[in-house]
Amino acid sequence: MPFDAVHLAAGPRVAIRHIERGDQEEFTARVRESAGLHHPWVFLPSTAEEFERWSAKFRTPGAEGYAVCERDTGRIVAGIAINNIVRGGFQCGAVGYGVFAHAARRGYMTEGLGLAVRYAFERLGLHRLEANIQPGNEASRKLVQRLGFRLEGYSPDFLFIAGAWRDHERWAITAEMTVDQSSGRTGPSADAANGNDADDSAGRRTPS
Secondary structure (H helix, E strand, C coil): CCHHHCCCEECCCEEEEECCHHHHHHHHHHHHHCHHHHCCCCCCCCCHHHHHHHHHHHHCCCCEEEEEEECCCCCEEEEEEEEEEECCCCCEEEEEEEECHHHCCCCHHHHHHHHHHHHHHHCCCCCEEEEEECCCCHHHHHHHHHCCCEEEEEEEEEEEECCEEEEEEEEEEEHHHHECCCCCCECCCHHHHCCCCCCCCCCCCCCC
């Protein structure tokens, strides 16, 4: 099947598609290669068993999982999850992400996450996305700032990571914040969606 036939949204260099069971071997190999980059911020599945447990949630209404892939090769360069999706009056979700070492500092994470944000608002019908980021994760803080997230608060002892309860900053973006007044379309600005800033080497933790 041609690569363009399966992607959900595409930018100049990368596209996003749903994570599938068949991605297990490539995805977990990339996670293992990226251990030094991800520690201590991102914890993604590095074995077949972990991948099966992690990806199972994407087959439920409460979560979405995306592979960020190079358009010209189809290779996976990053992973994105929208977890804890709540419908009704909330229409919100919590976003997590991580770029892989072989593709770091090339703007792929900025472009891919920008595509996922637009897809969440335009196609999934969500109104709000949240990103909870540890204060020391400067690369992740810069990433969400580029995409238009705003800092809403600080949560002490928010997530249990690597044996301890970690403080997190609460960042969020809503559909109204992403309207391009010149074109009327929703989504991050063209510069952000096109990945025009390469400082995207680390992501935030993707909750299990």
